[in-house]
Amino acid sequence: MGIISIILIIIGLCLFEVVSSIDNAVINAEVLSTMSEKAKKWFLLYGILFAVFIVRGLLPWAIVWATNQSLGPIGALTATFSNDPHIIESIEYSTPILMLGGGVFLVFLFLHWLFIEDKHLGLATEEFFLKNGTWFYAVVSVILVGIVAVALKYNPVLALSAVIGSSAFFITDGFKKMLKKTKKS
Structure with missing residues (x-):
């Protein structure tokens, strides 16, 4: 790995951390404003x-x-x-597994936002997606089946990773909905 790659990776990680921290601070401020x-x-x-x-x-x-x-x-x-080559190879082997699980989680999160979350952006397609929000579950199910079918051709652990990413999304979404429900009560 060259110095340019290392610098780009570090800059990318720093940028990601800053954006995530700002987003986290905004959400925390909103949550904290309702607490004793x-x-x-x-x-x-x-x-x-x-x-x-x-x-x-x-x-x-x-x-x-x-x-x-x-x-x-x-x-x-x-x-x-x-810097042991065996360890580097072992970690590189696990990269697709981690990326697929995280990728499925993020795709589901985006589709949930697109179909389910109420937005007021003024986009022409926004109303279409909100009216068809129940299709979210069909779309993510078909996507998951497709990903698992392709992953099984390469490595069963990849398929498991996709299912774990999906499960992580639905578990966190369920907790979020439960917290919103108890907050209204």
């Missing part, structure tokens, strides 16, 4: 601990370990700091 002082302190303390240590610390380690079980838990941790 005690709940705000709890949310900030545990939210920051969870975001920093679990999501950005333990989760990547767990993913590397789960997709490269031959490394073991300690090997997955030290793999991040290693």
